Amino acid sequence: MKAAFLLFLATAAHAAKLSADSVKYSIISAKGEPSTKSFVPTEKPSSEVVTLSGDQTLKLSLQVVDQATGKGVQPEQAFLRFYDEQSGEEGIQPIRVTSSGKAKFDLSMAKPPASLPPTSTAPLKVTLLLGSSSHSPQKLELFNLHVPASHPAPVHPDEVKFHLLPELAHTFRPDPKLPPRAISALFTGIILVVPWSILLGLWLSVSPQVPRLFSPNILPFTASLGAFEFLLYRYWVDLKLGDVLTYGAFLGVVTVFTGRHALASIADRRLGSQK
Structure with a gap:
């Protein structure tokens, strides 16, 4: 009986899911004029598009909740994933979640974080990754982020040393020959x-x-x-x-x-x- 009860608790804990509530973002320009919008993230690809210019700042806020009860949950792990499908580049940004499940993240294009991968004209898929010992792992698609293309990284002076070199062709001297008998x-x-x-x-x-x-x-x-x-x-x-x-x-x-x-x-x- 006790074993069955423990199995039930483990199954229930594994079946519990996390979700994101009260998700909204604000785009603040250099003049300080905010533009705020709320949306509902899903597990399917998002159609939400966010565009940032070089002098704008993105402010994202949300609350991590238990999908069944709607109460705030503090997961052990919470990350934002920026992924460029065209180049395959990605960046992972950890975010801090309070005990009530609330989290905030600011992205300033004037000083982008190191987690932001090199960007091109293609958008970055922004995904919320959540992990908790008492809930199933959750992956929520937030929006597609358009940012100015980044400058190419400067070429390191030793970069050429790591290129593939042509195959070496060794030329050996013929074996010494004995004089005629x-x-x-x-x-x-x-x-x-x-x-x-x-x-x-x-x-x-x-x-x-x-x-x-x-x-x-x-x-x-x-x-x-x-x-x-x-x-x-x-x-x-x-x-x-x-x-x-x-x-x-x-x-x-x-x-x-x-x-x-x-x-x-x-x-x-x-x-x-x-x-």
Whole structure:
């Protein structure tokens, strides 16, 4: 029973509607001659037309009432909406409603509020929007307002930066190409042959005693040095730096051990010859 009663109250509160009573507006010119007119707002598009010149002021007054009881109501929200159907611009102006439901709004074209949208030759539809926790939302059409067309807004110096820019077309350099293998092999051969030719020529000029490069104790070290020369050749032809570093690290370890063994064998030979 209690639940049904609460449901009834909620339904009744939701069904309650707000309305506007004693709606009238006055147009006051610069000479102070008022022109007052009363009308009844509806939920349908209004045929009421109000025209303001640049030196006139519009004074609007109304009372928000309960549609069923006719008593004044103070809604939680009350706004005037100015809407230009031609441009789609709109502005929302909150209005103050007293506890008895009375509200007033003044619009001076000499100093229009910031809520008034940019205007053209098309009229502004003025709508009253009401919201209350104990009533259904209400939207009442008041009148069509003709005001002087506003001046175009000044162009901000940085406005052009927010325009759509043309699509960027990136031009990339072609991938670097390796020289022909024949040329690479030719210069590699020159690098390998010329130093050794100079070295052999200098050796022949001084007639040195060639050490035992091909003895079992020294040959692994000589082969390690030759492997390094071959690795540099392969790097010039097609190997990448990462591969060269990997193979070079392995050959370096091998060369260290073979070199130590070669030096030890030479030292043993020299010590044996001195005895």
